[in-house]
Structures are given as structure tokens and as C-alpha cells.
Amino acid sequence: MEALTRIDSATVVLPRADIDTDQIIPARFLRTTVKEGLGRELFADWRYLADGSPNPDFVLNQPAAAGCQVLVAGDNFGCGSSREHAPWALTDFGIRAVISTGFADIFRSNALKNGLVPVVVDAGTLQWLIAHPGAHVVVDLASITLQLPDGREVPFPIEPFARYCLMQGVDQLGYLLSKGEDIAAYEKRHA
Amino acid sequence: MVAPKTLFQKVWERHEVVPQTADTPAVLYIDLHLIHEVTSPQAFSELRTRGLPVRRTDRTLGTMDHSTPTRTEQVFGGKPITIESAAKQVRQLEVNCAEFGVELLNLASDKRGIVHVIGPELGATQPGKTIVCGDSHTSTHGAFGALAFGIGTTEVGHVLATQCLLQTKPKTLAINVTGALKPGVTAKDLVLAIIGRIGVGGGTGHVIEFRGPAIRALNMDERMTVCNMSIEAGARAGMIAPDEVTFEYLKGRPRAPQGTAWDQAVADWRALATDEGAVFDREVTLDASQVEPMITWGTHPGMVAPVAGSVPASSEDPVFARALAYMGFAAGQKLEGSPINVVFIGSCTNSRLSDLRAAAGLLRGRRLAQGVQMLVVPGSQQVKKQAEAEGLDRVFIEAGAEWRESGCSMCLGMNGDTVAKGQYSLSTSNRNFEGRQGPGARTLLASPLTAAASAVRGTITDPRKLI
Numbered sequence: 001m002e003a004l005t006r007i008d009s010a011t012v013v014l015p016r017a018d019i020d021t022d023q024i025i026p027a028r029f030l031r032t033t034v035k036e037g038l039g040r041e042l043f044a045d046w047r048y049l050a051d052g053s054p055n056p057d058f059v060l061n062q063p064a065a066a067g068c069q070v071l072v073a074g075d076n077f078g079c080g081s082s083r084e085h086a087p088w089a090l091t092d093f094g095i096r097a098v099i100s101t102g103f104a105d106i107f108r109s110n111a112l113k114n115g116l117v118p119v120v121v122d123a124g125t126l127q128w129l130i131a132h133p134g135a136h137v138v139v140d141l142a143s144i145t146l147q148l149p150d151g152r153e154v155p156f157p158i159e160p161f162a163r164y165c166l167m168q169g170v171d172q173l174g175y176l177l178s179k180g181e182d183i184a185a186y187e188k189r190h191a
Numbered sequence: 192m193v194a195p196k197t198l199f200q201k202v203w204e205r206h207e208v209v210p211q212t213a214d215t216p217a218v219l220y221i222d223l224h225l226i227h228e229v230t231s232p233q234a235f236s237e238l239r240t241r242g243l244p245v246r247r248t249d250r251t252l253g254t255m256d257h258s259t260p261t262r263t264e265q266v267f268g269g270k271p272i273t274i275e276s277a278a279k280q281v282r283q284l285e286v287n288c289a290e291f292g293v294e295l296l297n298l299a300s301d302k303r304g305i306v307h308v309i310g311p312e313l314g315a316t317q318p319g320k321t322i323v324c325g326d327s328h329t330s331t332h333g334a335f336g337a338l339a340f341g342i343g344t345t346e347v348g349h350v351l352a353t354q355c356l357l358q359t360k361p362k363t364l365a366i367n368v369t370g371a372l373k374p375g376v377t378a379k380d381l382v383l384a385i386i387g388r389i390g391v392g393g394g395t396g397h398v399i400e401f402r403g404p405a406i407r408a409l410n411m412d413e414r415m416t417v418c419n420m421s422i423e424a425g426a427r428a429g430m431i432a433p434d435e436v437t438f439e440y441l442k443g444r445p446r447a448p449q450g451t452a453w454d455q456a457v458a459d460w461r462a463l464a465t466d467e468g469a470v471f472d473r474e475v476t477l478d479a480s481q482v483e484p485m486i487t488w489g490t491h492p493g494m495v496a497p498v499a500g501s502v503p504a505s506s507e508d509p510v511f512a513r514a515l516a517y518m519g520f521a522a523g524q525k526l527e528g529s530p531i532n533v534v535f536i537g538s539c540t541n542s543r544l545s546d547l548r549a550a551a552g553l554l555r556g557r558r559l560a561q562g563v564q565m566l567v568v569p570g571s572q573q574v575k576k577q578a579e580a581e582g583l584d585r586v587f588i589e590a591g592a593e594w595r596e597s598g599c600s601m602c603l604g605m606n607g608d609t610v611a612k613g614q615y616s617l618s619t620s621n622r623n624f625e626g627r628q629g630p631g632a633r634t635l636l637a638s639p640l641t642a643a644a645s646a647v648r649g650t651i652t653d654p655r656k657l658i
Contacts, residue, residue, distance in 0.1 A: 017509045018391055018491050022624040027603040031258055031276035033232035033283045045626045050612075074509060076392040079425060079491070080624060082327040082341035083230065102392055105361075105427050106327060110343035159359060160214045171345075173237075176353045179209055179218050183246075183355055186208040186220055 003169030004115055006140050007096045009069035013133040014059055017074035021107065024078065024086040038085055039092030060093075064134050069096040072129045076100075077118075078107025087114040097139045099146065101126050112162040113172060119146055119156045141167050195466035198432050199363050199398045202338040202463065206321045208355055216357040222320040224250055224350045225306045226293070228284040229257045229605070230325025234348035235287040245291045247354045252315060253288045253295040255281055256305045257605045261568050261595035266298055274607055291351075304571020304597040307331040307539040311415065312573055314444025318433035318460040323350060328539045328621065329428075330421040334414035335441070336433035336463050338398070341422065362472035364397040364426065368405035370480035375655040377549070378413035379541060379619065379638035381405070382420040383485035383495045389475060391493040394426030397472065400465060401431050405479035411440040412545040419540045420621055423492040432464035484653055486526060487623045487636040489514035494623075498641055498653045501525050517625055518633050519613070526651050532614040534565040534592075534646040535628070536639055538602035541619035542570030546639040547578045551586040553643040553657055558590050560649025565592035566608065568600040592646070604629050617645045 029041040047058050054061040071090070077100040078086060087110045090098070097117040108118045117139055121129075128148070129135060138147040141163055145153040165172055196204075209218035224247075231253070238245070245251055258277035264270040272278040281298060288295035296303040302313065307328050310316040318336035323329060325347045332339035342356065349356055366385060372378075386393075399421050401414075409417065414431050421429025438457050441447045448456040483497035494514055496502065502515065504523040515522060520529075536542070536550050547569060559565050567587045569575040575597055578584055584594045601608040602620035604627075610616040612631030619642050623634035635651065644654035 016513070020491065020622075020624045022603075022622065022627050026626055026630070027605045030229050030605060031274065031280055033280060034236070035233050045630050050630075076395070076425070079391055080327065080422075080622060082325055082329075082343055084233075084325075084343035084345060087343075102395060104392070104425060105395055106341055106343060110345065113343065113345040159216065161216055161357070164214075172357055173241075173345075173349055173352060175215075176218065176349055176355055176357060177243075179353070179355070182208050182218065183220070183353060187354075190220075 001115055001169045001171055004096070004117070004166045005142055006138060007069055007117065008138050009096070010134045010136050011070045011072045011099070011129060012059055012065040012068040013072045013130055015072070015074055015130045018076045018079055019073050020080035021078060021083050021086045022080055025083065025089040030083060030085050035088045037092065038089035039094070042089040042093045067094070069094060070137055070139065071095050071098045072126070073098060073100045075102050077103050078111070079104040082106045084110045084114070087111045087116045091116050099126070099129060112159070112166070115166065117141070117166065121146060121154055121156060125154050195469040197363050197465045197469045197471060198336060198400055198430055198463055199338065202319055202321065203360065205319065211360055216359045218355050219321060219358045221323050221350050221354055221356060222250060223252070223310070223315055223322045224354070225310055225322065225324035225329070226251065226253045226347065227257060227306050227324070227326065228255045228280040230344050231347055232280065232283045232287065233344045234351055235291065237348040238291070238351055243352045245293055245351045248292045248294070250354060251293045251351065253284060253293050254303055254306050254309055255284055255298060257599045257603070259298060259598045260606055261598050261600050261608060263596055266596045277606060301572045301576070304573065305539045305542065305599055307419065308542060308570030308574065311335065311411070312444070312571055314441050314447030317441065317447065317456070318437060319463050323356065327422045328419050330426070331415050331419040331539055333418040333421065333428050333430040334411060335437055336430060336460065338428055338430065340427040361427065362397045364394055364399045365471040365474040366399055366401050367474060367476040368401065368403040368479050369476060370405055370478045371408060372405060372479045372482060375640065375658055376482050376484055377638040377640060378409055378416040380485040381479060381482050382417045383487065383492065383636065384482045385477060386420060386424045386492045387485070387495040388477060389424050391423060391491050392425045394421060394424040397426050399424070399426045399429040400471070401429060402465070406431055407434065410545065411436060412543040415543070416540055420492065423621055433460045484638065484641050484655065486641060486651060487634070488518065488520055488526060490517055490623060490625050492621070492623060492636060496526060498637065498651060499527055527653055529651045530615065530649060531563065531617045531635065531645055531651060533610050533616040534563060534642050535568070535601040535616055535618040535620065536642055537566070537568030537570070537600050538620035539570065539599070540621045541639050542568060542574065544574050544577050546619065547574070547583050548581070550639040550643040551583040553640060553654060554590040554647065555586050557647045559592060559646050563646055563649050565646050566595060566601055567592050568595045569597050571597045601628055603627060610634070617642050617651065
């Protein structure tokens, strides 16, 4: 995995609460055996019209969204299923961070394993971001802050181990494998 | 004196391989890993890339349920699976399990079914175990006093390779349910009422323990319905302390302990219940006698009201207006009497034998209303066989419903069992998100009793009127 320290990007704003994983990637697109290529189906039922053409009213289809790496969304983002296809679709599309007032637990866990940073902010900061679509922000893992264009630096919580893995570009399996002796000892005790 | 502990704390501590520190999550041992065709292929690919074996094939069990057809001719030969991508996932799981030596209950197996139905049915789900699956409704198994939760595919790979997960200890939430459910009010209504009360994000970061006399009075099928939908309140896991009802259910099941091992296991399981005086991070209390048959009216499970009630006149929910527009409902509209098109009885929430009995009991001697399509999909091949032995299949078929092979089916429509755009589907499943049952489909979640009553009337119906 690529090491990640700083995301410097304009935001794209999807100001809805409770955006569930069925919206992020509808179930019919989970019939795949690989991780790649899911960006095309990201938010498919909102992004495309019935005839398959892009819905011009949907924010991700608007020219200003091109190249944006930071998605701003309403509370409880990623509720619903455990499908890791949700962060795979977001990252395949080019999103590297999602800012919200809250994330569902499994989505958060999956995101952190795929170089996608869940940034939890207070309601006031979220309101400001929603009111300023396209604002240029920096998600900085070194200082663990979200930097807003007016100079404000908003700290956000992140698990130390997940942050370490993101910044080093290492996955978590290597660490687990390094605990092989502890695991074997546990299995012996509980045989 | 040892400090009193909760059920969750006891199960967690028993499985700490390496405790959590300020810098690192705990390494938690997993007793049972269930896998299915949708969330495992990329994990097996990862093992292949790294040259890793499955560490404990004896703790891993595969089945296929999400992408699988429910039409008999597609399951048992004659006609192939029509969706090529679904057929490919099914084949890939067979290849992966064969290559890595994992037991698989394949399409033709008489033990196959929805992963959360077969674990308990086989007796593989047991109190005190840690159980995971790449599926958010793994919370179901918590009904036995197991710590069971859904994981992503990367974590499926972690468990395949190491039988462990890296986990940060969640908080605990006690939901105390006092009183008793009234006749015609089911476990599904109870859990919908709980989600309505605490909200779809209300359990985030927590493991729920469902407690109190109303929970103790539930049978295992009902307890599974309640724990199943913990995730709909945002909680990764829901648990219920094991008791005589749990032991009675498990005794004699093929993968449950037998003989003297059974007696030892029961003694051990009895010690799991939350100690007197143990402290939860949060507590909520609800009176079961106040719960009515419930139905969702919106686009998440927290948007719920009594069947005899109405859509709220207003709401602070920021997606209220959008949800009403999607559902084609007006604020303040009465729910009962509103027309439906499709009825689905199935899913890991409500596809067990007692669910089918309840629905069939109401349908016996009655027919579906004109124009209503009804699909009944048992949770497993075992449930199907038992239901057929009792003649429940005849009741459904004679009422005009379709009787299918087991699987997730119309809960999420991955196998092609979908609801058409704009149609109202009264479903015993767990999610009413936009498009969940098919693009543009409008899902109304309710109990099997409400589903059956509404199928007869062709409109949303309080089942107590037909019982």
C-alpha cells in the first residue's frame, strides 16, 4: 500500500445523513471476485439515470467534482453492510478521505485498511464544509488535523495503529503474522 | 474480590491473545469463521499472493447464500445459474475451499443455507465463542451469548491467515426490556421499536446486551431476530446471555458438544452471564408491553411506526423529505390500508421454522389478494425440509405464494430475485435502504405475521385483525 501522510484537495459535498453501503455500492455490483474497477459503480443508483447515462444533477457528475479526493457527507456515513466494496469503490474513484460527524464501525474499519481516511468532525465544522463546497482542505495525518482554508486546524480522532499503518504504507496482516508465537501459545492453552 | 463483569467482557477477555495497549489494538482469537461467496474471493487471492495457508481449516466453514439462485431447477441441476457473475462467484468459492482445504456446504448440500441460519442450526454457534463472517448480520449469533460481528474482506484474510483479528475494545450498551410482548407482537416488532428508539447510529461503537424478562421469554429463533438487527442500530454485535432456552436448543445438534463434554460446556456457559453489579457504558430501558406491530415507512430501519399508526407529520431527520419522496408517502399519512405489491418472507432476520409457521398459520385457508406476488424463501435447506414435513409449503403454495430453495434472495436481490421500480415490498428482511431490493424498489420492513396478513388484504394490515 502507498504511504499516506497528507491529502490536499478540494472537497465534493454530498450533504445527506445516513448514506448506507447500498447507496455507496449497490448489491448487484458485489458479484465480483476482484477489488478493482468498482469506481464506475460508486453511488450508481444516484449517479446514473435509468438509461445508464450520467445524471447531470448528481454532484459527482459535475465538472467541479473532477479530481476531488475529499468527500464531505452527512452523519453516520457507511451504515449498513460489511461490504469492503464500499471503500474499494470510493478509492477506485479517487476519494482518499471522507469527512462526516460519524461513521459506521465496519465501514470505518474497512476504510482504514484501504488508504481511505475517515475524518470525524464536530457538527459546526461539517456545516461550514457543507456551506462551502469545493473548499480546499488538507487532511494531515502527521498533525492529525483537518486544515480549513480560513486557517483553522481541526483535530480528528484516529486509532494510533491504523495511522501508523497508513503513514508507513504497510498493511495490518504483517503485524498479525508477527504475533505467530503468541497465537500458537494461545491455541495450546485452549486446546 | 473480582470486579463484576458483563457477558461481553467475559467473552472478550477469554479471547485476548495479546491485550490492547495505548498504541496497538488487541489481538483477538476467533473460534469460528464463517465464509460465503461474496466477501471471501479477494481474501483468498491475498493468501495466494502471499503464499499463506488457512491457519485453522477446522475453525472455518463455507456456505453459499447471497448470489445463489432460489429456483429448484437452478439449484439442483437441469438449468444453470443464469447470472454469469453469480455463477462465477459460486465456482470461485468451490475452487478456493478445495485448494485451501476448507469445508464447504455447496449448492447441492442439504446443510446449505443462509450463513446465519446454518451456524446455529448445526450447533456450530455456541455460547462464549467469538464468531466472525464477512457479513454485517453476523450479529445474529450473539443470541447464543457469543461475541459475533461482521468484518470486511481484508479482515476475512486476516482470520484465514492467523485465526485472529486486530480489534479495539468497544463500549457496552445494555438494552433492558421489561414487561411482556402482547399477542400478535413479535421479536421483529420489538427490535424495530428498539431501533426506532435509539436510532440507526445509536449503537455505533458499542456491543449491545439485550436483557430483561421480555428477552428471557423469547425462544432462540426470536432472540436471533433481535440480535440480527443490532447492526441496524449501528452496533456491530448484540448479545443475549445463554440460559436453559439456549442449552435446550443446542443439545444434540451435530456440532454441539456431546456426552460429558456437553455437561462441562453447559457448566462453563452458565458462568458467562453478566455479573450482578457489572457496569455498562450506557443503558436504555424499554417496556415490551408498549410495543405494537411495527412497520418501516422510510429508507432506513429507524424510520418506523406502529402498523396501526401513521408516517410522522414532521421529523428532525435530515433525510425525512427525501425518504417520503422515495417511498411515495405523504407526511402524516396513515399506514394501514396502503397498498402493497410484493411480499417477501425470508432473510437471516426471519426465515427460520418459527417464522414460516407464524406466516403459514395466518395464511392457512386464505389466499393472497389479487395482484400480490409473494415469495417464501426458507433460511436453509434444513428449514425447508422441516417446513415441508409439516406441510407449510402446501399452505404457502395454495395461498398463491412461491416456495423456493434457501438463500438471501430478495433481501438484497443479488441473485436476481428483485422488486421492480416503484413497487411496494412488504419484507421480513432487515434493510429498507433505497434500492436495497432492486433499483427504485420501496421496502417496508415488518414481521412475518404482518407480512402474511398484508398479503391476504393486499394492503398494510395489522395482523391482529386476522389472527
